[in-house]
Structures are given as structure tokens and as C-alpha cells.
Amino acid sequence: MDLGPHVRKGILRFHASRPTAHGLELHLTTIHKLVNEFRPRIVVVDSITSLMGMGSAAEVASMMVRLIDFLKMEGITLYMTSLSEAGHEAEISGVNISSLVDSWLLLRNVETGGERLRTLSIAKSRGMAHSSQTHEFTFTSNGVRFAAQPSRPAGSKR
Numbered sequence: 001m002d003l004g005p006h007v008r009k010g011i012l013r014f015h016a017s018r019p020t021a022h023g024l025e026l027h028l029t030t031i032h033k034l035v036n037e038f039r040p041r042i043v044v045v046d047s048i049t050s051l052m053g054m055g056s057a058a059e060v061a062s063m064m065v066r067l068i069d070f071l072k073m074e075g076i077t078l079y080m081t082s083l084s085e086a087g088h089e090a091e092i093s094g095v096n097i098s099s100l101v102d103s104w105l106l107l108r109n110v111e112t113g114g115e116r117l118r119t120l121s122i123a124k125s126r127g128m129a130h131s132s133q134t135h136e137f138t139f140t141s142n143g144v145r146f147a148a149q150p151s152r153p154a155g156s157k158r
Contacts, residue, residue, distance in 0.1 A: 019050040024063040047081040
């Protein structure tokens, strides 16, 4: 996907900053400043996991709560990514903010029979009906494609 034209039109902006370049407060202040200047409809933070080394769990959670509250008050959608180690519970963000978010999507790599399957499931989606099944997907030259039949987690009954 070529994002260059959107950047040149001024409708898409990237801001990259190493987590260790500044403290949590300066990162939060920078995000506030960028949002107030650009007035986006959507903000993406990739990844909140990288903030974990920037302070205690309580400090990171406090920063994330303030970021979420700020963007909600501005009517801005926030997308965040969070990485988890293989074998660890993917529903836990590491900064205890799951109760603050409206929707929580889980993307997983599942190895079975020597093949890697990518799956998506919805852990929660506040206030709307949603599938409770796990859906297999692939990346293609035409975008993301979902398998015709949802897959079931290992050990579940059909």
C-alpha cells in the first residue's frame, strides 16, 4: 500500500519516536501537541508494549489512561497494538487498560501441522454484537482475506 500520496496531500501524518528517547510525560505531551495541531480522526500507537520499559506498570498505566481519556474527549478513535510473547495470555495488555477500551481484537499466529495460520478473534466489543469465533485470515496482494469458515481454538468442540 503506497501511503505517500496521502502524506503529500496532508491527510496522513506519521510521527516516529523511540520509547527510550524521552520519558512517559514527554511522549504524552508530544502526542497532545501533535493531535492539537493535526486534528486527526484516528491515532495509532504502535506499540504500547514498547512503553513498558519506560517506567513502573503503574506509571505506564497512568500515562495510557490519560492518553485514552484525552482522545475520547476529543472524539478521536485510538488504535493501539500490544505484543505478547508466545504462550502468554494475549488478553492482557501488560498495562491493565482492557477495561478502558471499547473493542479488543486478538491476532495470533498458530502453528499446526507444520503450517502457520494467522487468526483473528474479538475478545470484547462493547455495545455491539460480534462473533465469538476465531477467524483465519491471510495477507494477499489484494489485501486481507478471511477464510470461508471460522476456525475453532484448539480443544474446542464444534
